Amino acid sequence: MARKFFVGGNWKCNGTAEEVKKIVNTLNEAQVPSQDVVEVVVSPPYVFLPLVKSTLRSDFYVAAQNCWVKKGGAYTGEVSAEMLVNLDIPWVILGHSERRAILKESNEFVGDKVAYALAQGLKVIACVGETLEEREAGSTMDVVAAQTKAIADRVSNWSNVVIAYEPVWAIGTGKVASPAQAQEVHDELRKWLAKNVSADVAATTRIIYGGSVNGGNCKELGGQADVDGFLVGGASLKPEFIDIIKAAEVKKSA
Numbered sequence: 001m002a003r004k005f006f007v008g009g010n011w012k013c014n015g016t017a018e019e020v021k022k023i024v025n026t027l028n029e030a031q032v033p034s035q036d037v038v039e040v041v042v043s044p045p046y047v048f049l050p051l052v053k054s055t056l057r058s059d060f061y062v063a064a065q066n067c068w069v070k071k072g073g074a075y076t077g078e079v080s081a082e083m084l085v086n087l088d089i090p091w092v093i094l095g096h097s098e099r100r101a102i103l104k105e106s107n108e109f110v111g112d113k114v115a116y117a118l119a120q121g122l123k124v125i126a127c128v129g130e131t132l133e134e135r136e137a138g139s140t141m142d143v144v145a146a147q148t149k150a151i152a153d154r155v156s157n158w159s160n161v162v163i164a165y166e167p168v169w170a171i172g173t174g175k176v177a178s179p180a181q182a183q184e185v186h187d188e189l190r191k192w193l194a195k196n197v198s199a200d201v202a203a204t205t206r207i208i209y210g211g212s213v214n215g216g217n218c219k220e221l222g223g224q225a226d227v228d229g230f231l232v233g234g235a236s237l238k239p240e241f242i243d244i245i246k247a248a249e250v251k252k253s254a
């Protein structure tokens with residue numbers, strides 16, 4: 001299958017320079033499957049991007065955790081897509097649920113960001129996912145489809161997009177989605193892409209899972225047919241991130 005396993009580490013708003021150096025050292029020394037088998041991307045806070053980029057092994061890549069919705073200018077506190085490109089940062093995470101919920105980023109705003117970042121040449125990890133209330137109300141797929149539609153309405157080339165399905169109730173809670181729950185949404189999302197974008201985009205776009213992924217649950221989750229990797233929060237700051245990268249092997253032997 002053409003979809004290469006993808007493991008992202010979202011460090012969120014954590015770390016000191018000393019801690020970042022330690023994490024990078026641990027990653028640099030790790031024995032992991034080759035780039036043919038797994039694509040590894042770590043996402044430190046903006047201020048540590050140059051440090052990580054200049055010290056991280058060359059077979060791992062870096063991502064910013066956000067960027068501004070259009071060309072830079074008089075937007076105090078923002079970082080533009082152009083700046084990331086200028087620093088050779090290849091990836092950006094957009095639409096993370098923490099930004100949607102706390103900073104009130106709407107589906108349309110996230111869609112605009114994704115389109116703009118792609119147009120500047122960045123690769124995008126676009127996050128979608130439902131809250132516990134939405135799941136309990138039976139509207140998981142409606143929510144995820146609306147979030148994805150806002151992206152699909154603005155994007156024609158999906159080759160540089162990875163979709164991260166991150167149920168909000170599983171993020172930072174230790175309450176991981178069961179492999180069957182993850183597979184169900186990933187499968188529905190792929191069908192949505194087939195129907196609303198194209199069969200080719202559905203077949204080739206990686207849909208990764210995020211929400212309390214750890215060294216213990218990654219193999220079973222990664223073994224699901226439509227789970228193409230992970231976006232890892234808390235565990236990406238720990239040595240167990242290496243075990244999660246190694247979960248890519250489950251696909252190779254599948």
Ligand SMILES: O=C(CO)COP(=O)(O)O
Pocket residue numbers: 010096166170171172173174210211212213231232233234235
């Ligand atoms: O939000 C996440 C990754 O973007 C997931 O976070 P946790 O792995 O800490 O639940």
